[in-house]
Amino acid sequence: MSGNNKSAFWHPTDPKVLFIGPNMGNSYRSTDGGFTYESVLDPDGPGLNEGLRGPREFRSVDFSRQNPDFGFCTDRNNNGIYVTHNKGATWQNILEPQFDKKFMACITVDPKDDQVWYVGGGKMRELGRALFPQLKPHGANIHPKSQGQIYKTTNGGKTWKLIVNGIHPKTEVESILVDPNASKTIYASTNRGFYKSTNGGKTWQQKSKGLGHEVMRSFTHHYDSKTKKLTLFVINNITWKKDGKTVKDDKGGIFRSDNEGESWVNISGDIAIDMRQFKPISSIMKSYYHAVAYYFGMKDKEAKMAFPELPSAITQRFNTIEVDPNDINNIYVNNEYSNASRNNFMPGQLWRTKDGGKHWFVTFRNGQNWEADSKDADYWTKRKNPIGNNIDLKYLKRWMARDPYDRKGCNFVRFNCDGSILHTQMAKISLFSYDKGDTWVDIDDIEIGNGNYVGGGNSNLPGHGFYQHPELPHQVFCAAGENSLWITNDLGKEIRKGAQSASVHKFTEHEQSLSTFAIHPNDTNIRYALFFRQHNRGELFRTTDAGKTWHSHGLAIPKWDVKAHGGDQSVHQLNITFNIENPDIMYFHVPKNARGLEYVGDSQTGFGIHRSKDGGNTWESINNGLPIDPDVSAIATHPKKANVLFATVQNKNGGLFKSKDSGDTWQKVGSTKEISGAFGINDIHFDKKGNAYITAGCKKSGINDGGLWRSSDEMKTWEKIFDYPWTVRVETALYDHNVILISTLPNVS
Numbered sequence: 001m002s003g004n005n006k007s008a009f010w011h012p013t014d015p016k017v018l019f020i021g022p023n024m025g026n027s028y029r030s031t032d033g034g035f036t037y038e039s040v041l042d043p044d045g046p047g048l049n050e051g052l053r054g055p056r057e058f059r060s061v062d063f064s065r066q067n068p069d070f071g072f073c074t075d076r077n078n079n080g081i082y083v084t085h086n087k088g089a090t091w092q093n094i095l096e097p098q099f100d101k102k103f104m105a106c107i108t109v110d111p112k113d114d115q116v117w118y119v120g121g122g123k124m125r126e127l128g129r130a131l132f133p134q135l136k137p138h139g140a141n142i143h144p145k146s147q148g149q150i151y152k153t154t155n156g157g158k159t160w161k162l163i164v165n166g167i168h169p170k171t172e173v174e175s176i177l178v179d180p181n182a183s184k185t186i187y188a189s190t191n192r193g194f195y196k197s198t199n200g201g202k203t204w205q206q207k208s209k210g211l212g213h214e215v216m217r218s219f220t221h222h223y224d225s226k227t228k229k230l231t232l233f234v235i236n237n238i239t240w241k242k243d244g245k246t247v248k249d250d251k252g253g254i255f256r257s258d259n260e261g262e263s264w265v266n267i268s269g270d271i272a273i274d275m276r277q278f279k280p281i282s283s284i285m286k287s288y289y290h291a292v293a294y295y296f297g298m299k300d301k302e303a304k305m306a307f308p309e310l311p312s313a314i315t316q317r318f319n320t321i322e323v324d325p326n327d328i329n330n331i332y333v334n335n336e337y338s339n340a341s342r343n344n345f346m347p348g349q350l351w352r353t354k355d356g357g358k359h360w361f362v363t364f365r366n367g368q369n370w371e372a373d374s375k376d377a378d379y380w381t382k383r384k385n386p387i388g389n390n391i392d393l394k395y396l397k398r399w400m401a402r403d404p405y406d407r408k409g410c411n412f413v414r415f416n417c418d419g420s421i422l423h424t425q426m427a428k429i430s431l432f433s434y435d436k437g438d439t440w441v442d443i444d445d446i447e448i449g450n451g452n453y454v455g456g457g458n459s460n461l462p463g464h465g466f467y468q469h470p471e472l473p474h475q476v477f478c479a480a481g482e483n484s485l486w487i488t489n490d491l492g493k494e495i496r497k498g499a500q501s502a503s504v505h506k507f508t509e510h511e512q513s514l515s516t517f518a519i520h521p522n523d524t525n526i527r528y529a530l531f532f533r534q535h536n537r538g539e540l541f542r543t544t545d546a547g548k549t550w551h552s553h554g555l556a557i558p559k560w561d562v563k564a565h566g567g568d569q570s571v572h573q574l575n576i577t578f579n580i581e582n583p584d585i586m587y588f589h590v591p592k593n594a595r596g597l598e599y600v601g602d603s604q605t606g607f608g609i610h611r612s613k614d615g616g617n618t619w620e621s622i623n624n625g626l627p628i629d630p631d632v633s634a635i636a637t638h639p640k641k642a643n644v645l646f647a648t649v650q651n652k653n654g655g656l657f658k659s660k661d662s663g664d665t666w667q668k669v670g671s672t673k674e675i676s677g678a679f680g681i682n683d684i685h686f687d688k689k690g691n692a693y694i695t696a697g698c699k700k701s702g703i704n705d706g707g708l709w710r711s712s713d714e715m716k717t718w719e720k721i722f723d724y725p726w727t728v729r730v731e732t733a734l735y736d737h738n739v740i741l742i743s744t745l746p747n748v749s
Helices: 282-296 300-306 377-382 670-676
Strands: 008-010 018-020 028-030 058-063 071-075 081-084 092-094 104-110 113-121 150-153 173-178 186-190 193-197 216-224 229-236 240-243 246-249 253-257 320-324 327-334 350-353 361-364 410-415 422-426 429-433 440-442 445-448 452-455 477-479 485-489 501-505 512-519 527-534 539-543 551-555 574-578 586-590 608-612 632-637 645-649 655-659 681-686 692-696 707-711 719-722 727-732 740-744
Touching (some): 008 058, 008 410, 008 422, 018 058, 071 104, 071 113, 113 173, 113 186, 173 216, 193 216, 216 320, 216 327, 229 327, 240 282, 320 410, 477 512, 512 574, 574 632, 586 632, 608 632, 670 681, 670 692, 670 707, 707 727
Parallel strands (some): 058 104, 104 173, 632 681, 681 727
Antiparallel strands (some): 008 018, 018 028, 071 081, 081 092, 104 113, 113 150, 186 193, 216 229, 229 253, 240 246, 350 361, 410 422, 422 429, 429 440, 445 452, 452 501, 477 485, 512 527, 527 539, 539 551, 574 586, 681 692
């Protein structure tokens, strides 16, 4: 499972080396063409968001043409750039004063001199979130401090000089290219024009002859090493205009330059589509009107009323372009219409031309209406578009032809350096083509038998906790958010040494995000699950046959409103806990500041502790004595006293709270007052001997705050046994209480 990569980058001279940065916070390198990966982050680094562990979500990667081990990259954070001297296995942060708090979008090297590099600032590389409504044609997701920023180094990155003479002060840079024939000639695509310098960046001129306007969306090139011919390609951001009761193309498109950017020719050809064909398909109509409404600054309903007639020819707003390094006429553009993007609409995830732009067709096809017997087959055939689904998925087989046209767009499209592999990403699935896009395969994981998988090491599964049951000692149950429940097994050794395998378990055919999982203490056939977003959010699911069948058993959190483009809007229901004498009495808790605990987004409602007295059928909130909107980060039952329950509350007014009446009322544990301070208590745990452990600290803790404490006298006194400013989780091993596992978070500003 590769995770949702918004972009990926191949090494410019090694066709097997690939870099990806999925959106859950890791970054990976593959040295075998995408079959296996290793993290490039420093496991002991102090701060991911601060850039001290390495790059997070690559924005661009480039390497010396003289030394393939020497390279630079940019990432999603505004903490400088990164350098590598071992082909990207590890990276070191370079935070020059001029880069501070600025987003560096793209970096490139002079192919003839690896002492010379250029880096451009801005947020144009945030592919899914770089939005362009009509009233903000230069971009809605901009960063003023990062504008008007192009830097050059002539000493391999030791020092950098600002070179923006002639550049618009509000420019955000998308790509930079050094002419392989003439090192003094530099090209830059930006949201304020296509710029060219013929003196190494001392001065710049805008080159827009033939282009529709000045906003460039994507830039690539083709270089014929035999003829020394350089050809440039850009997506000039597509714009629309009102035309009575419908919408039509205004400016922009796909352009080509054969004279080093001096003039441009539109090669959009026949890429515009007839939306009237898709009127019966509600998902496409929703997608279309949503994009149109955003562009014109309307609500969706208003757009439907204003433009009731569908256009007979309209161009989608593509966001990346790629050209085959071995064939100048073989060109691709991608249509990212999902995952936060409001620029684009369905259908068609990747488009391709084999004749330089005269005729375009969809080359990535997943959906019921791509088949020969569908209502749309005749339309596509008349367009000379191949029909038939041409992708093969593994773990997410159910995504194949699940919709008329798949609900997920493709995030990017890129060739490796020798043109043997074409790579794209459909949501969380990385797909590869070895025949220029005629067919696509999922190589993220290897299936063993039926439903057991070994990943490639590039997991991006959201972690919502591990669960183990003493009667099932060889299984770890992994709550993986929208990727459901995974259960470990020992089949991985059949694939490669040390590989972990796991089986995936779905609760329904709907998209659900598993929040927490638990097994009945006395009957392993009875299991429970709660969901923090998507379908069945807030419902308790139950199985009585060890997971073969599941059904909704109770409503733990009433349905909460979810607004479009408002983020995940989750309610994180954690740690299903059972009364040790009566398992029909169950508890779970909801932290308010869940993002601070590394969950996906803060909880929206339901803060505090919830209890059921009837095995999960009905639930009640039990916060009497806790702070208002209690930010409960953990709960635990006393190992010997069934009615005694503990809760940790983080942040202001937090601390360790105790209930002697199964949660009816709560009182703060006085002995922990000094430990909790102003930041509360994070976790509580009892080992098999009955010793209690608590953790404390937060992001803003001082050097002497936070850590792990243990009490062996019923919480009368505490001994600090681990000192760290932000200590979060604690567990002890069932097989040996002296084995203690803790987790920490970085306390950096």
